[in-house]
Amino acid sequence: MPTQPDYTRRYTVEEYFALEEMSDFRHEYYHGEIFPLDGPQAMEGATFAHNTIKQNCLIALRLGLRGRSCRVFDENVRLRINxxxxxTYPDVMVTCAPExxxxxxxxxxxxxxxxVLSDSTELPDRSWKLQQYQLxxxxQQYVLISQRRMLVESYVLNERGxxxxxxxxxxxxxxxxxSLQLDMTLAEVYEEVGLSLMHLAETVPSAL
Incomplete structure (x- = not known):
């Protein structure tokens, strides 16, 4: 039977791993505290557009990296930081490390x-997670993809660090x-998402 998390207490890493095995929801873990990434508060992120964009990226990356020593994962695989x-659980990640x-x-x-940005994740994805991922x-690269309009922001680590x-x-x-020697057009990223022509042509500030 799923365990109901206690968000008022601190967990050890071992307790967190055990909780994730039993819980219906995924959680981010930070210095003993846990934060739900699924459930009612995050349901608006689980849209057709969100899933389609994620799958488009996964398919392109898996096909492009076939036969190479890299692995592509979706949001069900944890990322260890620091x-x-x-x-936490990024939407898509690629690792080429032997480890x-x-x-x-x-x-x-x-x-x-x-x-892939949603109302509940956009602020942390642009600020908190950006800072944490850069640790x-x-x-080599962190990509933010809007699901409401054709807008992709790519942070790339240059030779100067x-x-x-x-x-x-x-x-x-x-x-x-x-770093992977692969490309995608935005038409491929947003294939079958069904954005209207107004959204496709919309020019918005990069902070949105």
């Missing part, structure tokens, strides 16, 4: 992370996964 202090090849539940050395020594932001808005724009 030793044992922080665990991650035999893992089945936890990735520690991702090359690429992708988050990962292996990470700084993060460069590229904003893409048009169907023919190319999302480059430079």
């Amino acid at each position: 030793a044992d202090d922080h665990f 991650d090849q035999q893992e089945i539940r936890v990735v520690q050395h991702p090359t690429l992370l992708i988050e 990962l020594p292996s990470l 700084s993060w460069e932001l590229t904003t893409l808005r048009q169907p023919q724009d190319v999302l480059r996964f430079a």
